[in-house]
Amino acid sequence: MTARHARKFLALVGVAAASACGFSHEMERALVPPGGQCPATSAGRTDALPDTTVIRWYRAAQDRDIRLSSDWCSVVGSPAVDLRPVPDFPRWEQENGLDVVTWNMEVGGGDLLAFLDAELGLECSGARPRMRAGSNPFVLLLQEAWRRDSGLPRIEGGRNVPWTIDPDAAAGRPDVVQIAEECGLSYLYIPSARNGTDRGSRPSEDMGAAVLASVPLSTPVAIELPHEAGRKVGVAATVLSPVGARVRVATAHFDVASTLIRTILSGNQTRARQADGFIDGLDAAERDGPLTGILVVGGDFNTWSSTETAIDLMRDAFPDSPPWDGEATRGSFPADHMFFRRRSFVNFSIDGYRRIENAHGSDHHARRLTVRYGADPTN
Amino acid sequence: MLTTLRTYVTGALLLASSVLLCALPASAQLNEASTGSTAGGLALGAYSGMVLGALGTMMPCNRTLTGGRCTASGASAGGAIGIAMGGLIGAQNKDDLIERVEDAALGGAVGGVVGLGLMWGVRQYGWSDVAASAAVGTAIGASPRGSMYGAGAGLVAGSLVWLAVPKAGLPEMLMITMAGVAVGGLVDWAQGAARANRRDTMPGPSFRIPIG
16 A cells, blocks of 8 residues: 555656746747747857847747747737937936836826926927936836837737736827837837737737836847746846946836746746846846946836845845835835846945835836946945 | 755655554554545645645745745645645544545635636636636635634734734735635644544534535
8 A cells, every 4th residue: 555655646746846847937048030029049159249239039948938928929019129319318427327217107007208207307398308407317117118009910819918908098198119209218118918909999009118218228138038927028228337337227027926827836936937037037148248247127026025035036136236115116015126236346336216206197106216426435 | 946856855755654654553443444545535635735835835935035945845844744634534534534525525616616717807817727726725625624714813813913013914914814724724634633533523614515
């Protein structure tokens, strides 16, 4: 009896072990075929000098991640990118700082034009966009940014399309690409999913993460995160500091919950897996060059607690991050955070980390900080 | 993430418990029991304990840097307790085990219905999630009284914490409630094992539906 039961239990253990193999966060560099918008093939390491003007893709490498993410990606539009802002915005000098702001704008719920005006001093309503005196140059990291696109394939249902976010508020408002162009900003928009199906009269939309900046951007990077409940793509770009050192800014939006079976089998490690993948993707981008030692990350991490594993992992990877200020950003949940690492670049520092009180119509409050270049504090 | 090492530890614990239980003297069996009921007790206890252990530790472990391994440890511990207690019950009291199997089936059915509701309401949910919901229902159903009492106690304690501790919120309330379900369920298994050689039934509500 003992031997028979032992075999049964070992078989059960084997099933558990096989299930556990589905939770790796291994990342790989991927290539998008000409004319396509989705990463399709793996790309090995290369010693060639990186092209800092085209989007470089990284993706979660498990078969399940690739299959599902490809399925979701097949119904969104192409990324939109313009790395040069209009020339008359203030530059990042030693005397000022670079404001970095992260905001989940809840698709059309958040009023992006009002946000740019009130929080970043950018007026887009006149003949030419202008920044008010005293305003710092800025980088705005957006989640749930959205775009109308009549060229999207018609989709009436399916598990690769999430529910529509904010079904009514976007009507009549310009989308993120229109606003970026109207305001003369450099931008990088990577759609990750459709914003609902094509039922009713609402135009086809996709949504994803975006980087909008009043300074030039380079080295655009897209990181397709490990697939849990939906496709999420982290976005990164690089700005030049006053002394020419590169500062990478990156944003991500983690899932609020995975499917039930994955939640149970992974021990509720949905966001931890996405954090691991995001960190590995950023590290891979850094290894592939050009070297960028300073990194600011902001995003909607959908965390229920400020001490969640995903946050601990991010803090571990970004040891110079500001401490959580105790402020919730979505209802009572501390969902949105910012992280920072500077490695040996001790002349760079951050200050002013705080929540922005006016949500401007979104269901999330934004967060902001300022990156400064100054004298070496160790001297 | 469940690691291979943790899986081996779980397997070792399961095997050790099996050996101990199979060494029980036949004289310990005051009520009707059989090899089949012992095996059934081992299997149901292991399964229920493992799921309860995972449920109870899932949220607190998700506040540590080693969240996945921490939850795997909780599942391992729950599985070890469950297999020991389930084996003791199965080896001594077939009726109690049959009752638990019936309760587990009912719990699975309730879980399945909940899963169907979730699949209807959440677009990314599929049949595997219905099955997962049924599986959790089965594990809770196998220890019905303790899980219910544990859920109640956890809900009360969690609500008090939510009210009394300024930094606590809905996540803390849910965390304590789920821990209550797990602790209550495992205590149910232990209590069942302690009473397995008696003929009196355990106090408290039962999920059983009289059929036939």
